Amino acid sequence: MSLTMPELDGEVLARRADIAAALRQIVPGEGVIDHIDGLRPYETDGLSAYSQTPMLVVLPQTTQQVAAILAWCSRNGVRVVPRGAGTSLSGGALPLADGVVLGLGKFNRILEIDDANRCAVVQPGVTNLAITHAVQDRGFFYAPDPSSQIACSIGGNVAENSGGVHCLKYGLTTNNVLGATLVTIEGEIITLGGKALDGPGYDLLGIVVGSEGLLGVVTEVIVKLTPAPECTRAALVAFPTVEGAAQCVADIMGAGIVPAGLEMMDSFAIQAAEAFVGAGYPLDAAALLIVELDGPVAECDHLLGEIEVLAGANGATSVKIARDDAERALFWAGRKAAFPAVGRMGDYYCMDGTIPRRELPGVLRRIQAMSADYGLAVANVFHAGDGNLHPLVLYNANNLGELEKAEAFGADILRLCVEVGGVLTGEHGVGVEKRDLMPAMFTPVDLEQQEALKAAFDPAFLLNPGKVFPNLHRCAEAGRVHVHGGKTRFPDLPRF
Amino acid sequence: MSSEALTPADAREAAEIIAGAMGRTVEIRGGGTRRAYGGNTAGGDIVLSTARLNGVIDYDPQELVLTVGAGAKLADIEALLAAKGQMLGFEPADLGPVFGEPAGQTTIGGILATNLSGPRRILTGAARDHFLGFAGVNGQGVAFKAGGKVVKNVTGFDLPKLMAGSWGTLALLTEVTLKVMPRPRAAATLLAHGLSPDQAIAAMTCAMSLPLAISGAAHQPGQTAFRLEGFGPSVEARLERLKSELASFGELEVRNETFTQTFWRDLARLDFAGAEGDLWRVSTAPAEGARAIAAAEDLRVMGMEIDWRMDWAGGLVWLRTPAGVALRIEGARRVRGEGAMPPSVLEPRDVLSARVRAAFDPAGVFLDRVLLP
Numbered sequence: 013m014s015l016t017m018p019e020l021d022g023e024v025l026a027r028r029a030d031i032a033a034a035l036r037q038i039v040p041g042e043g044v045i046d047h048i049d050g051l052r053p054y055e056t057d058g059l060s061a062y063s064q065t066p067m068l069v070v071l072p073q074t075t076q077q078v079a080a081i082l083a084w085c086s087r088n089g090v091r092v093v094p095r096g097a098g099t100s101l102s103g104g105a106l107p108l109a110d111g112v113v114l115g116l117g118k119f120n121r122i123l124e125i126d127d128a129n130r131c132a133v134v135q136p137g138v139t140n141l142a143i144t145h146a147v148q149d150r151g152f153f154y155a156p157d158p159s160s161q162i163a164c165s166i167g168g169n170v171a172e173n174s175g176g177v178h179c180l181k182y183g184l185t186t187n188n189v190l191g192a193t194l195v196t197i198e199g200e201i202i203t204l205g206g207k208a209l210d211g212p213g214y215d216l217l218g219i220v221v222g223s224e225g226l227l228g229v230v231t232e233v234i235v236k237l238t239p240a241p242e243c244t245r246a247a248l249v250a251f252p253t254v255e256g257a258a259q260c261v262a263d264i265m266g267a268g269i270v271p272a273g274l275e276m277m278d279s280f281a282i283q284a285a286e287a288f289v290g291a292g293y294p295l296d297a298a299a300l301l302i303v304e305l306d307g308p309v310a311e312c313d314h315l316l317g318e319i320e321v322l323a324g325a326n327g328a329t330s331v332k333i334a335r336d337d338a339e340r341a342l343f344w345a346g347r348k349a350a351f352p353a354v355g356r357m358g359d360y361y362c363m364d365g366t367i368p369r370r371e372l373p374g375v376l377r378r379i380q381a382m383s384a385d386y387g388l389a390v391a392n393v394f395h396a397g398d399g400n401l402h403p404l405v406l407y408n409a410n411n412l413g414e415l416e417k418a419e420a421f422g423a424d425i426l427r428l429c430v431e432v433g434g435v436l437t438g439e440h441g442v443g444v445e446k447r448d449l450m451p452a453m454f455t456p457v458d459l460e461q462q463e464a465l466k467a468a469f470d471p472a473f474l475l476n477p478g479k480v481f482p483n484l485h486r487c488a489e490a491g492r493v494h495v496h497g498g499k500t501r502f503p504d505l506p507r508f
Numbered sequence: 509m510s511s512e513a514l515t516p517a518d519a520r521e522a523a524e525i526i527a528g529a530m531g532r533t534v535e536i537r538g539g540g541t542r543r544a545y546g547g548n549t550a551g552g553d554i555v556l557s558t559a560r561l562n563g564v565i566d567y568d569p570q571e572l573v574l575t576v577g578a579g580a581k582l583a584d585i586e587a588l589l590a591a592k593g594q595m596l597g598f599e600p601a602d603l604g605p606v607f608g609e610p611a612g613q614t615t616i617g618g619i620l621a622t623n624l625s626g627p628r629r630i631l632t633g634a635a636r637d638h639f640l641g642f643a644g645v646n647g648q649g650v651a652f653k654a655g656g657k658v659v660k661n662v663t664g665f666d667l668p669k670l671m672a673g674s675w676g677t678l679a680l681l682t683e684v685t686l687k688v689m690p691r692p693r694a695a696a697t698l699l700a701h702g703l704s705p706d707q708a709i710a711a712m713t714c715a716m717s718l719p720l721a722i723s724g725a726a727h728q729p730g731q732t733a734f735r736l737e738g739f740g741p742s743v744e745a746r747l748e749r750l751k752s753e754l755a756s757f758g759e760l761e762v763r764n765e766t767f768t769q770t771f772w773r774d775l776a777r778l779d780f781a782g783a784e785g786d787l788w789r790v791s792t793a794p795a796e797g798a799r800a801i802a803a804a805e806d807l808r809v810m811g812m813e814i815d816w817r818m819d820w821a822g823g824l825v826w827l828r829t830p831a832g833v834a835l836r837i838e839g840a841r842r843v844r845g846e847g848a849m850p851p852s853v854l855e856p857r858d859v860l861s862a863r864v865r866a867a868f869d870p871a872g873v874f875l876d877r878v879l880l881p
Contacts, residue, residue: 127713127717128713128795129794130717130794151719152717173662175662183637184660184662186666186669187637196860200859200860202860206793207793208791208792208793208839209629209634209794209823209824210623210634210791210881211839212879212880212881213858213879214673214674214678214861214865215636215669215674216670216860216861217669218666218669218670219665219669219670221666221669222662222665222666223665223666239717265572266569267690268593268691268692268693268739307719307721308719308745308746308749310744311738311741311742311745314739314740314741314742315742318739366656368568368657369570369571370571395660398658398659398660399659399660433657433658434657434658435663436663437661437663438658438662439660442662442664446663450663450664453656454653454664455653457650457651458653458654458664459664461646461650461654462654462664462665462667464867464868465665465670465864465867465868466665468860468863468867469863480664
């Protein structure tokens with residue numbers, strides 16, 4: 013696979029030993045890695061199709077060290093790739109051969125839990141799930157729940173504006189972060205936001221969240237805590253047609269019901285998941301919905317009743333309500349196993365577009381038509397409530413040219429998402445993966461405006477260059493989330 | 509100083525006006541209802557009104573997404589949405605009368621540009637959280653777009669967040685896309701009587717820590733209010749739980765939907781502030797809300813006529829004082845009154861913010877404003 017990255021700076025590479033020595037002045041001892049064995053673990057992130065050994069890795073422990081590192085790199089023209097847990101699905105943390113990877117793994121402390129203000133102050137290397145674990149005995153949780161939450165870091169979540177199944181009800185990272193400490197490439201330490209809901213000045217926090225490591229390095233985050241719901245219930249609803257399921261989703265949302273999660277699987281995904289985990293999915297269904305509700309018991313019971321009515325009105329063939337948490341977990345087991353289940357059949361490659369919900373049936377039809385044209389099967393799983401699609405294109409990497417065909421198919425799917433009024437990525441980020449598709453959604457002028465903002469933070473484009481913006485080149489199509497033989501870089505992480 | 513007022517019919521005309529400013533400043537004006545907010549008195553050489561950029565571009569109620577011209581009036585949008593049983597979840601209100609302007613003029617572009625949000629913010633987020641995408645014109649007269657028209661999108665920088673609260677200093681918004689919400693089917697308010705500001709903070713902190721989806725938590729002299737919205741059986745169940753949790757706070761009273769509508773609308777509109785005197789806004793960590801009120805009450809002891817409202821579970825305090833009072837309260841900003849701004853907020857802006865501004869408006873064509881929430 014070819015991916016063009018910023019032109020290698022030979023002059024920087026020639027100074028590698030000096031750069032390592034300079035960084036050791038800031039972070040002594042093992043905090044600077046320059047041996048090949050130590051660098052290898054940083055070669056790739058969750059988008060394992062791409063790898064690149066970084067020039068150096070530096071693992072600071074304090075905000076002051078981060079500031080000194082960035083200031084030094086800025087003065088000396090050295091590129092920097094920030095890295096959290098390295099679980100990005102879009103290559104956001106892909107290293108550069110002439111760049112320093114700045115790992116935030118040592119920033120792993122929860123600094124403060126503020127019950128009265130319903131927030132927590134955490135370091136960026138803390139995992140997403142660790143925040144919930146730290147606050148759950150106080151009756152709170154941290155709402156965004158990307159499927160990699162056991163491993164992904166909150167700093168990475170901020171960089172990617174991560175979502176998750178429950179973002180339908182609770183919002184993305186950007187809606188759940190109150191403040192951050194940002195270090196600019198010039199080494200300036202800036203406090204953004206805080207425990208108050210708003211302050212004077214531009215909403216720089218809002219622009220930093222989701223900026224994919226291009227604007228600065230976050231060394232502290234204030235996250236909003238949400239009271240844990242009284243109960244959680246789920247229903248499994250089967251439909252003979254995709255149209256019926258899609259209309260049911262529209263009706264549920266239109267009725268003012270905001271499920272905690274609202275997932276859809278198509279026939280192929282149902283078959284694959286059922287064969288893999290035996291969740292009890294009806295194999296004759298054309299589409300399956302998992303509707304999860306959380307809240308007071310009275311509310312969940314009432315809404316399950318409303319959902320049954322809406323499902324019936326849209327031709328549902330079965331509505332199964334989980335009797336207990338064990339059965340609810342089983343409903344989810346199939347959905348969560350969809351990726352590995354499809355992975356058993358060969359290599360797959362996962363897309364992440366969002367479309368207006370009304371376009372769902374039409375888009376699915378066109379994806380099926382493309383599937384026939386390309387001669388590649390596709391399984392569809394979606395976060396249906398917000399129109400976020402995850403089509404999984406199956407291919408065999410051993411067949412010459414099939415990988416490229418799968419990539420072309422994937423790019424066609426994303427262009428289709430944009431064509432019907434949607435976007436290239438709902439939650440995985442642009443990274444290197446969708447970088448070269450950005451012109452499908454944005455004009456050169458739109459992109460220039462975003463790059464001008466990038467330059468306001470990072471005038472020399474030293475922070476994470478080669479990501480998000482396609483201006484390096486227009487020829488090569490980037491690859492995407494390729495999974496070979498069901499193996500991902502993080503095989504134990506659920507991906508849904 | 510007289511200004512030239514221009515009302516472009518579309519983004520292209522607007523871009524021509526901005527590109528042709530030739531060293532004159534451009535004041536972007538929606539309804540003009542918060543022109544005086546924060547003590548801004550200076551006007552631009554050219555006034556660019558969004559009055560004609562007011563069309564409904566796309567509204568499919570099932571999508572829960574609305575795209576309109578930035579000059580669309582809040583009242584018109586509310587009527588459009590209400591006809592389909594929907595609303596703007598962040599509860600913006602018409603503050604015109606509070607700032608000496610007629611009612612009914614507030615535009616959606618102005619609301620987004622100032623990130624104006626009402627009591628429901630504590631549950632559903634601020635204007636910024638509902639602002640999905642836009643088309644606009646930067647200070648060089650270049651039309652561009654950002655964000656998207658779907659609720660879940662991480663493609664490129666989240667420029668709508670930056671535009672929210674930028675007070676027209678970065679770009680003219682011509683077209684905006686917002687997330688909309690179904691109106692709740694039922695609503696009720698629980699009142700606690702006779703609490704001090706400190707006790708009210710304690711009650712609100714208690715309530716907000718429970719999974720009750722409280723969509724309004726406010727306190728005014730002698731009265732603390734909690735709003736619950738949603739499906740009937742759910743509202744009832746949550747109301748019972750809230751009553752039992754707050755039982756130790758004294759006398760509680762459940763009020764019906766009609767009261768609920770009026771009470772929270774009046775709070776969102778800042779009716780208590782009237783049109784006279786100075787108005788201060790204090791943004792603070794919610795648990796600290798009572799401090800600002802204690803400081804304000806000192807003025808009452810000194811014989812001054814003051815009033816206040818605490819919203820956002822304590823995170824937002826509005827104070828009305830006689831004109832010209834100097835108030836030293838951390839985080840307090842005078843938003844109505846002469847010489848409203850302490851100079852430190854006016855300038856110099858930090859270097860990064862200045863660079864951000866220059867990324868959109870390098871020549872400083874758009875009127876400089878105090879960036880106040």
